[in-house]
Amino acid sequence: MSGPAIIYQQELARSEGLLSGLNRRFARLGFARLAVFVGIIALAAVAVANRGGAAVPLNGALVAGFVGLIGWHERVARRRERAERSVAYYQCGLARLEDRWLEGGDPGDRFRDDAHLYATDLEVFGQGSLFHYISVARSETGASMLASWLLQPADAATIGARHDAVRELAQDLALRHDLAVAASAARGALDSTALRAWLAAPPAGFPPGVRPATALLAVANVATTGAALAGWIPGFVVLGSYLVSLAVVRFQSVRTNPVLHSVERPARELRVLAALLSRVADHPFASGRLRHLAGAWSGASSAVAEIRRLERLVDLLDARRNQLFMPVAALTLFGTQLAVAIERWRARVGTKAVGWLEAVGELEALSSFATLAFEHPADAFPxxxxxxxxxxxxxxxxxxxxxxxxxxxxxxxxxxxxxxxxxxxxxxxxxxxxxxxxxxxxxxxxxxxxxxxxxxxxxxxxxxxxxxxxxxxxxxxxxxxxxxxxxxxxxxxxxxxxxxxxxxxxxxxxxxxxxxxxxxxxxxxxxxxxxxxxxxxxxxxxxxxxxxxxxxxxxxxxxxxxxxxxxxxxxxxxxxxxxxxxxxxxxxxxxxxxxxxx
Incomplete structure (x- = not known):
C-alpha cells in the first residue's frame, strides 16, 4: 500500500472514530433534551395544581437548562456534520487511489465545448474525464477556474508559479482537507455567475437623503406613539407621522423590494466564502503565487467580518417576516432601512468580494493539482x-x-x-x-x-x-x-x-x-x-x-x-x-x- 493510501486510511480511521463519538453524544443529548422537556411539563402541571410553590423556581431552572441543552446539542450537531464531511473527504481520496473515482465527484459536463480544438477529443470534461478525475473543488468558482486552466494553456512563467504553489499545497494535507470540508458544507453554493451578477448589479438608486429620513421617521413614529399613549399629544400628530412614513415606504418600494428579494442567495454563497477565508486567514504561505493570492484577502479577518455584517442584515430580514415583529417593522420603516443598509454594504464591499471570490477559486484549482501530486508522488512536474x-x-x-x-x-x-x-x-x-x-x-x-x-x-x-x-x-x-x-x-x-x-x-x-x-x-x-x-x-x-x-x-x-x-x-x-x-x-x-x- 502506497504512502498516500496509508495516510488517508489513518486519517479516515481518526475521523470515523471522532464521528462515532459525536453520534453517541448527539443521541445522549437528544434523550437529555426529551427528559428535561418532560420534566418541565410535569413540573408545570404540579405548579398549576399547587398554585405555585417550589415547583415554579425549579421549573425555571429546568427551562434554563433546556435552553442550554439546545445550544449544546446544536454545537455537537455542527461538529458531527463536519466530521461526516471529513470522512467523505478521505473516502473520496481512497476511491481515487483505488480507481473507484467514477462513483462520485464532478464530471464537469457544464464546461463541455464540442467546438474547442481538443476538449471533447481528449475527454477533458464529462463522465470519466480528466476534470472528473482531478477536480476536488467544492465551489463553482473553483471548478470554473480549474476548467478554464484545462482549456486555456498558460505561459511558462505562470506554469512555473503554479508548480511552486502546487508543491507547497501538496505537503499541506490539513489545509487542503479544511478547505474542502468548509466548502462542502454547501456544495455548489459559490455560484460565481450569480454572485458576481449581484455584486456588480447597478445601484438601486436610493436618494442620498433616504437613510437619515427613514431613521428620523422611525424615531418620530416611536416617540409620537409613546407620547400619544401617555396622553401628551393628540392622535392626529401620530397619524401625520404615520402617513409621511407610509408615503416614503410606498415611494421607495420600487427600490426596496428588489434589494430585499435578491440578497438571500448571495448571502448564502458569501457565507461559504467566509468559511473558506476564515481557514486561510494569516496562513503562512511560502510560494510567490500563494502569497499573491493571500494579498487578495489580506486582513481576511476583516473580509470575514464584512461578510458577517451582511449575514446579520439577512438575519434581520428573516426577523421582519415574524408576525409578532411586523408592527415594530412597520413603525420603524424596517424594510426600507434594511434595504438601504444592504445597498451600502454592496457599494462598499462589492469590488473587494469579487477579488476574494477569484482568489479562493484559484486556491481550490491549485488544491486540485496539489491533490493529484500528493496522491501520485512519482508523477513528474513538467x-x-x-x-x-x-x-x-x-x-x-x-x-x-x-x-x-x-x-x-x-x-x-x-x-x-x-x-x-x-x-x-x-x-x-x-x-x-x-x-x-x-x-x-x-x-x-x-x-x-x-x-x-x-x-x-x-x-x-x-x-x-x-x-x-x-x-x-x-x-x-x-x-x-x-x-x-x-x-x-x-x-x-x-x-x-x-x-x-x-x-x-x-x-x-x-x-x-x-x-x-x-x-x-x-x-x-x-x-x-x-x-x-x-x-x-x-x-x-x-x-x-x-x-x-x-x-x-x-x-x-x-x-x-x-x-x-x-x-x-x-x-x-x-x-x-x-x-x-x-x-x-x-x-x-x-x-x-x-x-x-x-
Missing part, C-alpha cells in the same frame, strides 16, 4: 519551454488508466522531427497513445504534474481530431466534421504560435486515393507552418508520407501478437511501419469465420 514546438517524455502513460493497466512509453517529437506517423493493428492502442500524449500536454500546460517520469514540452497550441461525430440536424457527416476541424487546426497554425496536432485515423471517411492526396497536402502544410504532430492510421499508404519527408518525419507502430489463437497486445510504441494486421483474426474470433470463408 518542464515547459516558452519557445519551440516539441514533446519529450519518459515513462509516459495515460493519467486516467489504472496503474496496473497503464503501459508507459518513451517518446520524442520536435527539433528536426516534425511528424510521427503511428501505424498499427486494431485495438493495439493507437488512439490511447494519442490521448495519453494529449492529456499529459493539457496537464503540463495547465500547471499540473504529468503521468510520467519526465515530461518536457514547448508552449504549444493543441489541436486534436479523434472523436468527431456527424450531425443529422446540421446536415454534417463525420468526414465533413473532420475536415472542418482540420481547417481550424491549420488556421491556428497560420495565425498563432507553434501547434501540436493529434490526428486519429486521418481522413478515414473517404477513399484511399483522395485520402492519400489530402493527408499529404494537409500534413506538409502544417509542418511548413511550424507545427508538429502525431497521426495514427490503419492505411499503410499514409506511411509513405512519413517516408517521403525523410528526417522531418518518422514511422512508428503498435502491434499485436497471435499466441495460441489469441491476440495479445503490449501497447509499446516501436520504430518502423507495422508489418501485420489483425482485422481478419478479430472477425473470426467473434464467429464470422463462415462468412469470411465463403
Amino acid at each position: 518542464e515547459v519551454v516558452a519557445d519551440g514546438a516539441f514533446v519529450e517524455t519518459t515513462g509516459m502513460a495515460h493519467p486516467l488508466l489504472p496503474s496496473d493497466r497503464a503501459v508507459p512509453n518513451d517518446f520524442n517529437l520536435g527539433g528536426s522531427r516534425r511528424l510521427v506517423m503511428v501505424s498499427g493493428s486494431n485495438m493495439s492502442g493507437k488512439s490511447t497513445f494519442l490521448k495519453a500524449i494529449g492529456a499529459n500536454v493539457v496537464l503540463a500546460l495547465a500547471g499540473a504534474p504529468t503521468r510520467s517520469t519526465r515530461f518536457r514540452v514547448g508552449q504549444v497550441a493543441l489541436g486534436a481530431s479523434l472523436v468527431l461525430r456527424e450531425s443529422l440536424l446540421e446536415g454534417r457527416s463525420r468526414f465533413y466534421a473532420e475536415v472542418l476541424r482540420l481547417k481550424a487546426i491549420v488556421t491556428r497554425a497560420e495565425t498563432g504560435g507553434p501547434v501540436l496536432f493529434l490526428l486519429d485515423e486521418m481522413l478515414s471517411g473517404t477513399n484511399s486515393h483522395d485520402r492519400a492526396i489530402g493527408a499529404r497536402g494537409i500534413l506538409e502544410g502544417l509542418v511548413a507552418r511550424g507545427a508538429v504532430g502525431i497521426v495514427t492510421t490503419h492505411d499503410l499508404a499514409l506511411t509513405e508520407i512519413a517516408k517521403s519527408m525523410k528526417a522531418a518525419a518518422l514511422n512508428c507502430h503498435l502491434e499485436d501478437e497471435l499466441i495460441d489463437g489469441q491476440l495479445h497486445f503490449d501497447y509499446r510504441i516501436k520504430p518502423g511501419v507495422v508489418e501485420r494486421s489483425n482485422a481478419l483474426e478479430l472477425m473470426k474470433s467473434i464467429g464470422l469465420t463462415s462468412a469470411l470463408d465463403s
Whole structure:
C-alpha cells in the first residue's frame, strides 16, 4: 500500500472514530433534551395544581437548562456534520487511489465545448474525464477556474508559479482537507455567475437623503406613539407621522423590494466564502503565487467580518417576516432601512468580494493539482519551454488508466522531427497513445504534474481530431466534421504560435486515393507552418508520407501478437511501419469465420 493510501486510511480511521463519538453524544443529548422537556411539563402541571410553590423556581431552572441543552446539542450537531464531511473527504481520496473515482465527484459536463480544438477529443470534461478525475473543488468558482486552466494553456512563467504553489499545497494535507470540508458544507453554493451578477448589479438608486429620513421617521413614529399613549399629544400628530412614513415606504418600494428579494442567495454563497477565508486567514504561505493570492484577502479577518455584517442584515430580514415583529417593522420603516443598509454594504464591499471570490477559486484549482501530486508522488512536474514546438517524455502513460493497466512509453517529437506517423493493428492502442500524449500536454500546460517520469514540452497550441461525430440536424457527416476541424487546426497554425496536432485515423471517411492526396497536402502544410504532430492510421499508404519527408518525419507502430489463437497486445510504441494486421483474426474470433470463408 502506497504512502498516500496509508495516510488517508489513518486519517479516515481518526475521523470515523471522532464521528462515532459525536453520534453517541448527539443521541445522549437528544434523550437529555426529551427528559428535561418532560420534566418541565410535569413540573408545570404540579405548579398549576399547587398554585405555585417550589415547583415554579425549579421549573425555571429546568427551562434554563433546556435552553442550554439546545445550544449544546446544536454545537455537537455542527461538529458531527463536519466530521461526516471529513470522512467523505478521505473516502473520496481512497476511491481515487483505488480507481473507484467514477462513483462520485464532478464530471464537469457544464464546461463541455464540442467546438474547442481538443476538449471533447481528449475527454477533458464529462463522465470519466480528466476534470472528473482531478477536480476536488467544492465551489463553482473553483471548478470554473480549474476548467478554464484545462482549456486555456498558460505561459511558462505562470506554469512555473503554479508548480511552486502546487508543491507547497501538496505537503499541506490539513489545509487542503479544511478547505474542502468548509466548502462542502454547501456544495455548489459559490455560484460565481450569480454572485458576481449581484455584486456588480447597478445601484438601486436610493436618494442620498433616504437613510437619515427613514431613521428620523422611525424615531418620530416611536416617540409620537409613546407620547400619544401617555396622553401628551393628540392622535392626529401620530397619524401625520404615520402617513409621511407610509408615503416614503410606498415611494421607495420600487427600490426596496428588489434589494430585499435578491440578497438571500448571495448571502448564502458569501457565507461559504467566509468559511473558506476564515481557514486561510494569516496562513503562512511560502510560494510567490500563494502569497499573491493571500494579498487578495489580506486582513481576511476583516473580509470575514464584512461578510458577517451582511449575514446579520439577512438575519434581520428573516426577523421582519415574524408576525409578532411586523408592527415594530412597520413603525420603524424596517424594510426600507434594511434595504438601504444592504445597498451600502454592496457599494462598499462589492469590488473587494469579487477579488476574494477569484482568489479562493484559484486556491481550490491549485488544491486540485496539489491533490493529484500528493496522491501520485512519482508523477513528474513538467518542464515547459516558452519557445519551440516539441514533446519529450519518459515513462509516459495515460493519467486516467489504472496503474496496473497503464503501459508507459518513451517518446520524442520536435527539433528536426516534425511528424510521427503511428501505424498499427486494431485495438493495439493507437488512439490511447494519442490521448495519453494529449492529456499529459493539457496537464503540463495547465500547471499540473504529468503521468510520467519526465515530461518536457514547448508552449504549444493543441489541436486534436479523434472523436468527431456527424450531425443529422446540421446536415454534417463525420468526414465533413473532420475536415472542418482540420481547417481550424491549420488556421491556428497560420495565425498563432507553434501547434501540436493529434490526428486519429486521418481522413478515414473517404477513399484511399483522395485520402492519400489530402493527408499529404494537409500534413506538409502544417509542418511548413511550424507545427508538429502525431497521426495514427490503419492505411499503410499514409506511411509513405512519413517516408517521403525523410528526417522531418518518422514511422512508428503498435502491434499485436497471435499466441495460441489469441491476440495479445503490449501497447509499446516501436520504430518502423507495422508489418501485420489483425482485422481478419478479430472477425473470426467473434464467429464470422463462415462468412469470411465463403
